[in-house]
Amino acid sequence: MKCSLRKLSRKVNIETFCEKIINDKKIIVLTALCLLLITYSNRIYDERRYYEVYINDRFITYTNNKKEIKKEYKEVLSYLKSKYEEADIDKTTLVFKNIWNKEFQLSKDIEVKENILKSLQGSVKAKKLILGDRTIGYVSSDKEKNQVFEALASAYIKDNGISKDEIKKVDVSGNIKLEDETINISKIEPIEIIASNIYNENKKSTNPLIKIDIVVKNTVKEEIPPSTKIVSTKDLYWGESNTVQGKAGTKEVLRDLTYENGTVISEQRISEKVITKATDSIIYKGAKDPISSGVAFLDPPSRGGITSSYGARWGSKHHGIDIAGNTGDPIEAAFDGTVANTGYNSIYGNMIVIDHGKGVETVYGHCSKILVSAGEKIKKGELIGRIGTTGRSTGPHLHFELRVNGEAINPIKYVK
Numbered sequence: 001m002k003c004s005l006r007k008l009s010r011k012v013n014i015e016t017f018c019e020k021i022i023n024d025k026k027i028i029v030l031t032a033l034c035l036l037l038i039t040y041s042n043r044i045y046d047e048r049r050y051y052e053v054y055i056n057d058r059f060i061t062y063t064n065n066k067k068e069i070k071k072e073y074k075e076v077l078s079y080l081k082s083k084y085e086e087a088d089i090d091k092t093t094l095v096f097k098n099i100w101n102k103e104f105q106l107s108k109d110i111e112v113k114e115n116i117l118k119s120l121q122g123s124v125k126a127k128k129l130i131l132g133d134r135t136i137g138y139v140s141s142d143k144e145k146n147q148v149f150e151a152l153a154s155a156y157i158k159d160n161g162i163s164k165d166e167i168k169k170v171d172v173s174g175n176i177k178l179e180d181e182t183i184n185i186s187k188i189e190p191i192e193i194i195a196s197n198i199y200n201e202n203k204k205s206t207n208p209l210i211k212i213d214i215v216v217k218n219t220v221k222e223e224i225p226p227s228t229k230i231v232s233t234k235d236l237y238w239g240e241s242n243t244v245q246g247k248a249g250t251k252e253v254l255r256d257l258t259y260e261n262g263t264v265i266s267e268q269r270i271s272e273k274v275i276t277k278a279t280d281s282i283i284y285k286g287a288k289d290p291i292s293s294g295v296a297f298l299d300p301p302s303r304g305g306i307t308s309s310y311g312a313r314w315g316s317k318h319h320g321i322d323i324a325g326n327t328g329d330p331i332e333a334a335f336d337g338t339v340a341n342t343g344y345n346s347i348y349g350n351m352i353v354i355d356h357g358k359g360v361e362t363v364y365g366h367c368s369k370i371l372v373s374a375g376e377k378i379k380k381g382e383l384i385g386r387i388g389t390t391g392r393s394t395g396p397h398l399h400f401e402l403r404v405n406g407e408a409i410n411p412i413k414y415v416k
């Protein structure tokens with residue numbers, strides 16, 4: 001009995017102990033759950049929370065990221081301390097004001113930094129950057145002045161879509177001066193802002209504050225136009241021609257382009273590489289003699305009908321054909337050639353002789369007007385004179401002759 005009692009009490013003890021553990025566990029789980037809920041809701045709350053940020057009562061930006069603004073603020077302060085000797089900055093703190101309205105745009109990093117700089121109080125020993133006679137901003141050192149020009153060059157590089165590995169060199173020229181000056185911190189601007197001020201001034205003025213010359217190595221594809229070859233052929237009659245069009249080729253041209261403030265001012269060609277060759281255009285020119293073949297190759301020199309043919313006439317020989325017309329009617333060249341001579345002859349009156357080469361000439365007589373002069377190149381069908389009745393003539397008409405090696409032959413079968 002004794003023994004069983006002890007057993008019982010031990011049993012009860014174990015049960016209480018177990019219950020205690022279970023209860024403790026409940027508390028732990030509950031606490032953990034509560035903590036989780038608080039963290040989670042805080043996170044949701046934080047993500048929805050927006051602030052207005054102030055320094056020295058001056059508005060800096062809107063934000064939903066306190067950490068980020070604090071980081072940027074620290075960056076600005078350490079920038080000032082590292083870049084400027086004798087930096088004397090008042091201790092200021094960032095002020096965050098809760099807001100619920102989200103009707104605003106978050107500022108860019110560069111704007112935030114600029115606003116932080118403008119709101120800080122204190123002074124630094126800076127260098128005034130003067131271009132020509134204009135103060136354009138303040139920098140901490142000669143090195144930072146160069147960084148301004150680098151930022152300016154980058155803007156031109158971006159504008160012109162120049163890729164970094166194409167750049168051969170960048171030259172900066174202008175009347176640039178740096179002068180020591182102790183200034184209020186609020187006068188300091190980020191490098192990018194100073195560069196963009198110069199960029200805008202340069203754009204406005206025909207006489208830019210500064211010149212940035214960028215030499216770029218660049219390749220461009222160009223067309224190679226086909227050249228023309230003249231080939232004589234017996235397949236065509238004299239005066240006839242046939243052109244077979246060639247094809248343009250392509251080449252790659254390596255060149256140096258110089259951009260001055262974003263505009264190309266010079267191009268220097270370095271080398272060329274042919275990618276596809278051009279094929280020549282060929283003009284086939286007829287070489288078959290139309291006279292010995294009896295082929296009509298002359299255009300009619302005027303529009304009238306034939307009133308007198310070649311050959312025997314009134315006991316003598318008529319060396320050409322007469323074509324009817326009124327005074328002033330046009331006379332046109334029968335074939336391509338060069339005006340051999342013009343002038344007055346007692347029989348032919350005002351006359352024109354055209355040399356067609358290969359010993360062939362055409363003669364136009366009794367003209368009222370001569371519109372060409374010796375040596376002039378003439379195309380078939382071109383106006384050369386006007387019909388008249390000068391010389392030995394009984395009325396207005398055109399006397400037309402065809403001469404081969406100085407001998408007049410009957411032109412009739414050679415006129416189309």
Ligand SMILES: [Zn+2]
Nearest residue numbers: 320321322399
């Ligand atoms: Zn005649």
